[in-house]
Amino acid sequence: MVGGRLSFEALQRRASSGGRTAHQLAEAMPAHFIAFDVLQIDAQELLTEPYEHRRAVLEGLFTDHGLTAPWTLCPTTTDPAIAKELMTSWTDVSGVEGLVIKGLGQRSRPGVRGWFKILYPGDDPAERIPASREPSTLTASSYGTHTLVHR
Structure with missing residues (x-):
């Protein structure tokens, strides 16, 4: 900071x-290093594994190795109410731009953005989560000063 x-x-x-x-x-x-996904572990590529599996591997790394600050496991949820709370609590940190939405069954495809980013506009948090979509998972994320919007 x-x-x-x-x-x-x-x-x-x-x-x-x-x-x-x-x-x-x-x-x-x-x-601090904020981890939200893992793409390889012990020389085994995980790109073809669904996000739900990759996330479980990542959480296992934090548990098995007792990782604490400066290592941070980014919060994730499938509950829209918790996502709305994360939108306000995580975006209160200056520089955190919003939420990233990934599908639980989604594989990682190099060079292809298969996720959505909801930027924090500074208004009512309830209006920041698209009402027309039920996200399968939400992950808070920051990409520095770069603005990425996928619609």
């Missing part, structure tokens, strides 16, 4: 630095 906001630029700066500078930047600008 820089100035109370998530900063993709600061993260890029840290990632491209080395040696003493990397250590200084890590001290000055600590980062």
